[in-house]
Amino acid sequence: MFDRLINPGSIAVIGASHNPQKIGYVVLKNLVSHGYRGEVYPVNPKGGEILGYKVYANVEDIPPVDLSVITLPAELTVKVFEDVAKKSKFIIPIAGGFGETGKEGKEREKKILEIAKKYNARIIGPNTVGIYIPSTGVNTALVVPERSRFPGDGDIAFITQSGALGLLTMDSVAMYNVGFSAFINLGNRIDVNENELLEFFGSDERSKVVIMYIESFRDGREFMRIAREVTRKKPIVVLKAGRTKRGGRAASLHTGALGGSDAVADGAFKQCGVIRAYDEVELVDYARALAYGKPIHGDRVAVVTSAGGVGVVTTDYIESQERGIGMKMAELSEETKRRIKEEVVPFASVENPVDMTAQASDEDYDGVLEALNSDPNVDAILVYALFQTPLISERLVDIITRWHREGDKPIVVGTIGSEFAMRMLARFEENKVPAYPSIERAVKALRVLRDRGEILRRLGE
Secondary structure, three states: OOOHHOOOEEEEEEOOOOOOOOHHHHHHHHHHHOOOOOOOEEEEOOEEEEEEEOOOOOOOHHOOOEEEEEEHHHHHHHHHHHHHHHHHEEEEEOOOOOHOOHHHHHHHHHHHHHEEEEOOOEEEOOOOOOHHHHOOOEOOOOOHHHOOOOOOOOEEEEOOHHHHHHHHHHHHHHHHOOEEEEEEEEEOOOOOOOOHHHHHHHHHOEEEEEEEEEEOOOOOOOOOOHHHHHHHHHHHHEEEEEHHHHHHHHHHHHHHHOOOOOOHHHHHHHHOOEEEEHHHHHHHHHHHHHHHHHOOOOOEEEEEOOOOOHHHHHHHHHHHHOOOOOOOOOOOHHHHHOOOOOOOOOOOOOOEEOOOOOOOOOOHHHHHHHHOOOOOOOOOOEOOOOOOOOOOOHHHHHHHHHHHHHHHOOOEEEEEOOOHHHHHHHHHHHHHOEEEEOOOHHHHHHHHHHHHHHHHHHHOO
C-alpha cells in the first residue's frame, strides 16, 4: 500500500522557493542532497529554475506524481489542495495551523481530507516534516542540511507523531552510524495513521524493528491487534508521551492528540508484546539491541571487563531491582574459571565479573569469550571493550564481532571513553553489534533482549 510513498518515482514540491531561507527551498535541497533519483517538479508561480530543476508555474502544468509536498502556509494549502489531489497518490502538507490550533484549523483539516478522499489520495500530516527514506533518497524534512545529520540506510523503521523530536533523535545518533530503513512523521494524523504503517513495516523485509513515538492512539484496539501479529515477526518499541495530566495537555497543543490513561496503555503494551521506552535515547538504544542482538532466554549474565570498578557498578545494575534490571550474575562453572585462568594474568579475577585488569590483551578477550560461550550457567554476556590500555587494539572490535555472530550466547558491548572509543563504537555499529557508551545503557540493553526472549516464549516461538 505504501510502496509509492517509500519509493516514489516522482515528487512535486508545491511552493518551491528561490529563497534559501524558505521551507520550499530547504525541502527541495534536501531531496537533491540526499540523492533522490526520480522526477522532481518544483511549482512556483514565478517559474524559472531552482537548484537545476525547471520550475512550473501551476500545479496543472505538471504530470501525475506519486508524492506531492506542499510547503505553503495552511490557508494557501487548502486553496491549492484540490489541484494537488488530482495529480497525487500521496500528499504531505507540511504547514502547522490545522487541528492543533483549534476550531478553524479543524475545519481546514476537514476540507483537505474530503478532497483527498474524493480523488483517492492519501495524506501524511498535516503539521509534519514528512518522510525520510535513506535507501531511496526521499527527504522532505524542513531542517537545514548543513546543521543536521541524517542517518544512512539501516534496520529501524521510525513512526512518529512529532517531527522535530524524530529529526533531533536521528541527528543525535547519526554520528555513531546508526541506520534507519524509514522515518515517517504522522503530524496531526488526519488520514494515514500509525496502525496502517505498523502493519506495513511489520511485513517490510528491510525493517528488523519498528519504533514509534506516540502521543495518542487513533484506534487502540486495532493497534493491539496489529501489534500482536507484528511482534511475532519483529520487535516493536514505543515511546508513549503524555503520561501525566500536564504531558497530555502539552500533547493536545502539539498535534491535537487526546491521550488516554497511561496505565491502560502500559497494560496494553504488555499484553501485545510491545517494549516501552521512556525517552529518545532508550527508544533508539532498545531498537539497536533488538535489531542486532539475540533474544536472551534466561537471567544469568556474565560480565567481562578490564576495569574492576566498571564490573562492580555493572553488578549492582544487573542485580538491583530498584535501580537496575533485576537479572542475575551468572555463577561460572569451575571448568570455565579454570579455562579463564589459563588465559589471563595471574592477578586477574576469574570470578564473575571477570576482571582481566589493565594487562588484558586482545587475545585474553578472545579466550575468555570462548570459555564463557561454553558455560551452560551463562545466558548472556556483557563485555566491556575498553581501548585505553596498551595491549588492546582495534582488532578487539573484530574479535567481539566474531563471537557476536558465531557464538551461542547473546552479547552486548559497553565502550566507554571519548574520541577513540566513539570511533570504535561506530565500528561496532557498522558490524551490527549492540554497543553502548555507558554502563547503564549497556545493562538496559540486556534487559530488553531478556524481555524479547520472554515475549517470544509467551508466543510459543
